[in-house]
Amino acid sequence: MRLAGEGLLCVRGGREVFRDLHFTVDTGEMLAITGPNGAGKSSLLRVVAGLVRQSGGRLILQGGDAELTIGEQAHYVGHQDALKPSLTVQENLVFWSDFLGGGAEVITSLARVGLHALLHLPARYLSAGQRRRLSLARLLAVERPIWLLDEPASTLDIAGQGLLAEMMAVHLSKAGLILAAIHGPVPQSAKELRLAGAGASARLGLDAPKEIRL
Amino acid sequence: MSPLSALLARDVRLAVRLGGGALIGVVFFLIVVTLVPFAVGPDLALLARIGPAMLWLGALLASLLGLDRLLAGDHEDGSLDLLLTGRSPLELALAMKALAHWLTTGVPLVLAAPILGILLNLDPRSTGAVMMTLLAGTPALTFIGLIGAALTVALRRGGLLLAVLILPLTIPVLIFGVAASTAATAGTVPFRGPFIILCALSLLSLVLGPVAAAVALRQGLD
Numbered sequence: 537m538r539l540a541g542e543g544l545l546c547v548r549g550g551r552e553v554f555r556d557l558h559f560t561v562d563t564g565e566m567l568a569i570t571g572p573n574g575a576g577k578s579s580l581l582r583v584v585a586g587l588v589r590q591s592g593g594r595l596i597l598q599g600g601d602a603e604l605t606i607g608e609q610a611h612y613v614g615h616q617d618a619l620k621p622s623l624t625v626q627e628n629l630v631f632w633s634d635f636l637g638g639g640a641e642v643i644t645s646l647a648r649v650g651l652h653a654l655l656h657l658p659a660r661y662l663s664a665g666q667r668r669r670l671s672l673a674r675l676l677a678v679e680r681p682i683w684l685l686d687e688p689a690s691t692l693d694i695a696g697q698g699l700l701a702e703m704m705a706v707h708l709s710k711a712g713l714i715l716a717a718i719h720g721p722v723p724q725s726a727k728e729l730r731l732a733g734a735g736a737s738a739r740l741g742l743d744a745p746k747e748i749r750l
Numbered sequence: 751m752s753p754l755s756a757l758l759a760r761d762v763r764l765a766v767r768l769g770g771g772a773l774i775g776v777v778f779f780l781i782v783v784t785l786v787p788f789a790v791g792p793d794l795a796l797l798a799r800i801g802p803a804m805l806w807l808g809a810l811l812a813s814l815l816g817l818d819r820l821l822a823g824d825h826e827d828g829s830l831d832l833l834l835t836g837r838s839p840l841e842l843a844l845a846m847k848a849l850a851h852w853l854t855t856g857v858p859l860v861l862a863a864p865i866l867g868i869l870l871n872l873d874p875r876s877t878g879a880v881m882m883t884l885l886a887g888t889p890a891l892t893f894i895g896l897i898g899a900a901l902t903v904a905l906r907r908g909g910l911l912l913a914v915l916i917l918p919l920t921i922p923v924l925i926f927g928v929a930a931s932t933a934a935t936a937g938t939v940p941f942r943g944p945f946i947i948l949c950a951l952s953l954l955s956l957v958l959g960p961v962a963a964a965v966a967l968r969q970g971l972d
Contacts, residue, residue, distance in 0.1 A: 549972070582831075585834075585835060586834065586835070587831050587834060587835075587971060588971055589971050604837065607834065607835045608837050611835075612831060612832065614828050614831060616826075616827050618828040618829040618831070618832050619827065620827070620829070622764060622767040622768060622769060623767070630756075631756055631757075631759075631760045634751045634752070634753060634756030635753045635756050635757055635832075636753070636832070636835070636836055636837075637836075
């Protein structure tokens with residue numbers, strides 16, 4: 537499986553976020569998208585997931601299911617955790633597992649992210665880090681080859697970050713591919729796509745990448 | 751559970767949980783209709799005559815109440831993004847959400863109508879007619895409302911705008927709903943005619959609502 541973007545252009549709110557962006561990710565690879573705030577990391581992930589209309593360029597997925605869009609074969613973990621406060625931890629995950637196509641056992645996924653003791657707790661009582669762990673459990677409960685992660689480690693503690701790194705390594709070893717927007721150090725095994733944001737340009741706000749390093 | 755039935759079950763569960771707002775509509779309906787005898791006065795004949803119309807007006811306004819939360823909640827917490835990455839067609843997912851909304855807000859209105867019929871001096875025949883027409887007509891209100899909910903999903907205070915957008919579109923439903931209800935006891939037309947048109951309006955909105963709402967949501971992708 538190979539996911540490639542060719543000459544991607546993204547315009548949001550009348551401003552060009554990035555233009556002429558190229559990348560390729562192969563099976564077993566991780567593309568780390570880095571860059572300052574406002575450089576378009578989240579926009580790129582949302583474009584790939586099909587949540588923001590791409591204004592130009594092409595996204596090509598080779599070796600995937602031709603019947604499905606890229607978004608339908610991908611997990612998108614954004615800044616919001618998509619949890620309902622009045623549902624319990626288990627109910628939240630069971631729903632997403634059912635809706636997104638299921639696969640693995642929900643309870644084992646929750647145990648893996650360390651929430652097995654809180655199965656029946658309404659999600660409103662979870663801390664930010666626990667909420668993020670619950671969204672990450674979705675990645676385990678439903679098998680999808682492409683992971684689109686938007687700053688997945690932002691609210692996680694050290695143990696959580698270790699767990700995430702381990703989950704990502706396992707996913708890559710099982711022929712998955714990952715696009716992740718990250719701020720921290722780029723893992724050695726990952727390719728880096730650096731979006732240079734507003735700081736590099738006279739224009740304000742979101743801006744085009746000045747440098748693309750693959 | 752299949753994806754769509756999971757969505758239906760989740761939305762029904764959310765609505766009946768604390769803060770879900772399933773009963774707000776029916777309580778509002780009770781209050782609006784209870785106010786009518788106080789406003790109109792104890793003229794039993796008049797109350798019986800305007801009763802069906804009052805019940806329909808109350809139901810129409812009550813069914814508007816929860817509509818602004820129909821999609822806004824999922825938009826705010828990111829669930830809508832994930833619904834879009836699901837493998838079910840967006841149209842069907844939206845139809846399921848609207849169905850869940852109707853089950854938790856529309857059906858209670860139908861069930862509350864007989865109690866309110868007593869307050870408005872409606873005879874059993876008339877009450878039965880109002881219940882029938884509400885059962886047939888409230889799905890149209892919800893599914894037309896779905897379009898408004900999709901259009902206003904990204905707005906912080908979309909509720910009022912939604913009402914302004916949607917109420918004009920619900921006029922045909924109101925006309926034929928009330929016409930059929932009054933035709934059951936009085937009037938020159940038989941019950942069947944307006945009732946069938948009311949059913950047709952519901953079926954039409956059942957099809958058009960989700961499609962139009964999905965178009966609106968996809969247009970609004972940003």
